[in-house]
Amino acid sequence: MDQQWDLTGWLLALGQTLALMALAPLYAGWIKWVKCHLQNRRAPSIFQPYRGLNKLFHKRPILAENASVIFRMAPYILLGAMLLAASAVPFVTTHLPTTAVVDMIVLVGYFALAKFFLVLAGMDVGTSFGGMGSSREANFSAFAEPAMLLVVFTLAMVASSTNLSIVMQALQETGLVLRPSLAFILAALLMVGLAENGRIPVDNPATHLELTMIHEAMILEYSGRYLAMVEWAAQVKLMLYGVLIVNIFFPFDLAADLTAPALLLALGSVLIKLAFMGAGLAVVETGLAKMRLFRVPTFLILAFMLAFMGMFSHILLEVA
Amino acid sequence: MPEGLLISVWFTLGAAFSAIVLPHRWIRYTTPTLLALAGISVTLTVLPWLTGTPSHSWESAFGLPWLKWQFRLDALSALFSLIIGVLVVLIAPYIPAYLRHDGHGKSQRPLLAFTSTFILGMFWVTWANDAFSFMIAWELMSVSSFFLVCHHHEDSANRRAGFLYMLMAHVGAIAILLSFAVFAAHAHSFTFDAARELTLSPGWATLAFALALLGFGMKAGLIPVHVWLPEAHPVAPSFVSALMSGVMLKVAVYGFLRVALDLSGEVYTGWGVTVMLIGAVTALYGILHATVQSEIKRLLAYSSIENIGIIFFAIGMALIFLANGHTLYASLAFVAALAHAVNHALYKSLMFLAAGAVIQMSRQSNIERMGGLLRLMPFTGAFFLLGTLAITALPPLNGFVSEWLTLQAALQSIHLESGILRSIVPLAAALIILTSAISIVAFTKLFGIxxxxxxxxxxxxxxxxxxxxxxxxxxxITLACLIIGVQPQYLIGLLTEVPGQLFNGGLPEINRHGWLWITPVSSAVASYSAPLVFTGISLSVFIWWCVYQWLKRHHGEAAHPRVPAWGCGFGGETARTQYSGYAFSMPLQRILQGLWVENDTLTEEPSPHEGLLPVRKQFQSGTQDRIWFWLYLPVAQMVNRGARLVSRMQTGRVRHYLAYSFFTLVVLLWINSGI
Structure with a gap:
């Protein structure tokens, strides 16, 4: 805890927060680009999301008649929570002081906080679409969030710590040993990631049909910069899930010391891993169809059970 | 007797007396004032016991000839007296304002007098040091609260709730009495001091423990003995619901802790496992039922069951760790349980009080008829929202702190030697995790609708x-929640005194790294910095707000234009087309079908002309506890059948009754002489 006060670490945390926030639209653009190519469509530039955000930030928002202060507050809280989460997920180095402030449980808490306000914002306008989206989001994440927390539990047991940096260091030290627990929770985390970010097969981010929407129905009434903030927050969240998955399960090249070559190597490596991960997501989204709405809980309960089995296989097989 | 406590007793008695004798228009000010003074004097008096004062016992002048009432103040009783005292002070300003709009010409004397004796009873329970005065205090608390539940007795549903409450309170009291009887029979004394000296054989200790779990669990609302709670809490006046839910349930937790950790001396792993599993199942069951409710106070009552479940889950873990010799982890789990008890007392009182305000102002108790109240009652809405954030355990409020501690304690189960325990603790923890995720559904529904x-x-x-x-x-109350959420160190510091006195436990590492950090085991295992998280959240929201202001100035724009919401281009959206609370929790109800008894009825009035659509349609929905059908109705039937059998004895002839008395007397004399 004494090294918490070194300035380099905090500057690094600030830098990686800004980098993650800045790269998130690019990542969304990359996924879209790959997906378009896979589907034999002409792809927009991978910088298109920046243009979209820029356009929205310059538009004047329009509010629904009934929107209250919650509706206007929600995007700020959403983006604020994502900003904080971005500061606490090791991106290029495990030498990050913020992970002591925000351990993995708090990180899940941030995601929950953001979701809480988004759900309320969906109900605020008083239309059936908003309520429908909120209801679906709240009910489905009631199963996704526990799966996520069980993944956290398993990792915490593997590394005897809930500090994300220490977890990654511990996994880095053991190397790429095949552990059944990690395999299970990787599968669980991938499924939770799909659900929490509203991707196919759980939700379709590109849908225009209100009745099938989950995430989009909640934000139907947002426009202008509010919409920009909500979309940007969603992009950051997707990026964060990507970083979490690649840095926990494939933690090679994460910089242990703060030298420029090590950091650059780590940055390059994590970007390549993320690019593969994004391409994988595009493949999944191309290959699968969206599920029927009431199949989603089954999907999430499966994720929960996988995480649970991960935890159990750790307890039963790996604890001497 | 410490003077402060004596003063507070006089204040509560004065509050009860003044409610009876003073003019009716004064009493709603005098009684709460006196109660608040009592609360303040208790709070100030007991604080030293949470900062290291050794326990202090005294004997009162009252009592039986051979057993004067014994009292004792130690860290555990000080903590729970503190909860009662602080909450009474915080609730007091609410009472006069509430009573102004309550009752319509009905006398408020009994309500206020019984509130005073109720509070006196709760204080007394925490100070009692012998079974006799404990039971008197317990009954004072139960009976007073029965009259409070029945305050609006014009409604037959309220009378039924009151009867159920009275019945279950007394079945519970019998169990508690029997539990004390086990100690008293072996110690040949009713004092708790004698029980502490005693080492019972595992069988007897387990019997005493099981009876205490049943008795106190009935008051606390553990399943399956919780059914009185969702009936009784909603029908009481709101400040009484706040006291019952926020405070009285904690007194039940206190009683349980007193028996399980203090009187019984040794603890066993099996006890811990039982308590932990019952706690986890109670939590999940409570929140699932809360989610499908539409009466605002019923939802809150079920959520109390959930929180009590979480508290007992943590207590169970503490017992498991303690029985296996891990004092440090036991202290962590125990502190988590106590922190959750304190937090729940605060935010649940807040929510019941706010719900009372909402019900009074909107004249509705069903959320399906509310909506848009944030605009009409902005302050109530804002505080209700903060309470919601606290209860759903979101950072940076206090609910998150105790949740975090509980999960940290559960993670330490990896250090247990037995493989079965190592896997059963995380299993129960998974239920708690599920519970806290579902609580977001319940409370977004409540606030959103x-x-x-x-x-x-x-x-x-x-x-x-x-x-x-x-x-x-x-x-x-919100301020208290926020302070605990942002600076949990101080509360945890006070709480660690309790395991310190009870089993020489403690968390030596918790504040090691200064006021910014809490590190329950060590900084490598887990750390959380509530002040920094709070600063971070405030700062990041502030940054975006600055961006917003900058944009606003940059573009020099006026207020945002308001347009009708999107209705697929059809328009005509009214308040009736909004999503309903029933629909909101419907997915969960469909996913977990069969957990509830669903009473959905659709009545149609057919059109007089054949082949046309019905004139009227009415849809009613509701859910009932399945346990009611599984457990209570069969038991009630059995009691009825038994009563019918016994009624054959009732011949109506005096000589038969005299004969019964005679033979009973003979049998009793025979038994007595035999022993």
């Missing part, structure tokens, strides 16, 4: 803001 959207009923549309004293009460 009641406070957001448009008013669904014309009376709701005329709701006025809550009076200032009520808002003062909300803001004080």
């Amino acid at each position: 009641a406070f957001l959207g448009r008013p669904r009923h014309r009376q709701t549309r005329r709701s006025k803001p809550a009076p200032v004293p009520m808002v003062v009460s909300f803001s004080l």
Whole structure:
């Protein structure tokens, strides 16, 4: 805890927060680009999301008649929570002081906080679409969030710590040993990631049909910069899930010391891993169809059970 | 007897007396004032016991000839007296404002007098040091609260709730009495001091423990003995619901801790496992039922069951760790349980009080008829939202702190030697995790349907803001929640005194790294910095707000234009087309079908002309506890059948009754002489 006060670490945390926030639209653009190519469509530039955000930030928002202060507050809280989460997920180095402030449980808490306000914002306008989206989001994440927390539990047991940096260091030290627990929770985390970010097969981010929407129905009434903030927050969240998955399960090249070559190597490596991960997501989204709405809980309960089995296989097989 | 406690007893008695004798228009001010003074004097008196004062016992002049009432103040009783005292002070400003709008010409004397004796009973329970005075205090608390539940006895549903409460309170009291009897039979004395000296054989100790779990669990609302709670809490006046849910349930937790950790001396792993599993199942069951409720106070009552479950889950873990010799982890789990008890006392009182304000102002108790209240009652809405954040355990409020500690304690189960225990603790923890995720559904439903959207009923549309004293009460409680959420170190510091006195436990590492950090085991295992998280959240929201202001100035724009919401181009959206609370929790109800007994009825009035659509359609929905059908109705039938058998004895002839008395007497004499 004494090294918490070194300035380099905090500057690094600030830098990686800004980098993650800045790269998130690019990542969304990359996924879209790959997906378009896979589907034999002409792809927009991978910088298109920046243009979209820029356009929205310059538009004047329009509010629904009934929107209250919650509706206007929600995007700020959403983006604020994502900003904080971005500061606490090791991106290029495990030498990050913020992970002591925000351990993995708090990180899940941030995601929950953001979701809480988004759900309320969906109900605020008083239309059936908003309520429908909120209801679906709240009910489905009631199963996704526990799966996520069980993944956290398993990792915490593997590394005897809930500090994300220490977890990654511990996994880095053991190397790429095949552990059944990690395999299970990787599968669980991938499924939770799909659900929490509203991707196919759980939700379709590109849908225009209100009745099938989950995430989009909640934000139907947002426009202008509010919409920009909500979309940007969603992009950051997707990026964060990507970083979490690649840095926990494939933690090679994460910089242990703060030298420029090590950091650059780590940055390059994590970007390549993320690019593969994004391409994988595009493949999944191309290959699968969206599920029927009431199949989603089954999907999430499966994720929960996988995480649970991960935890159990750790307890039963790996604890001497 | 410490003077402060004596003063507080006089204050509560004075409060009860003044409620009876003073003019009716004064009493709603005098009684709460006196109660608040009592609360303040208890709070100030007991604080030293949470900072290291050794336990202090005294004997009162009252009592039986051979057993004067014994009292004792140690860290455990000080903590629970503190909870009662602080909450009484925080709730007091609410009472006069509430009573102004309550009752319509009905006398408020009994309500206020019984509130005073209720509070006196709760204080007394925490100080009692012998079974006899404990039971008197316990009964004072139960019976007073029965009269409070029955305050609006004009309604037959309220009388039924009151009867159920009375019945179960007394079955519970018998169990507690029997549990004390086990100790008393072996110690040949009713004092707790004698029970502490004693080492019972595992069988007897387990019997005493099981009876205590049943008795105190009945009061606390553990399943399956919880059914009185969702009936009784909603029908009481709101400040009484706050006291019952926020405070009285904690007194039951206190009683359980007193027996399980203090009197019984040794603890066993099996006890811990039982308590932990019952706690986890109670939590999940409570929140699942809360989610499908539409009466605002019923939802809150079920959520109390959930929170009590979480507290007992943590207590169970503490017992497991303690039985296996891990004092440090036992202290962590125990502190988590106590922290959750304190936090729940605060935010649940806040929510019941705010719910009372909402019900009074909107004249509705069903959220399906509310809506848009945030705009009509902005302060109540804002504080209710903060309470919601606390209860759903979101950072940076206090609910998150105790949740975090509980999960940290569960993670330490990896250090247990037995493989079965190592896997059963995380299993129960998974249920708790599921519970806390589902609580987000329940409370977004509650807040979203009641406070957001448009008013669904014309009376709701005329709701006025809550009076200032009520808002003062909300803001004080919210402030306490926020302080604990942002600076949990101080509370945890006070709480560690309790395991310290009970089993020489403690958390030596918790504040090691200064006031910014809490590190329950060591900084490598887990750390959390609530002040930094709070600063971070405030700062990041502030940054975005600055961006917003900058944009606003940059573009020099006016207020955002308001347009009708999107209705697929059809328009015609009214308050009736909003999503309902029933629909909101429907997915969960469909996913976990069969957990509830669903009573959905659709009545149609057919059109007089054949082949046309019905004239009227009415849809009613509701859910019932399945346990009611599994457990209570069969038991009630059995009691009825037994009563019918016994009634054959009732011949109506005096000589038969005299014969019964005679033979009973003979048998009793024979038994007595035999022993």
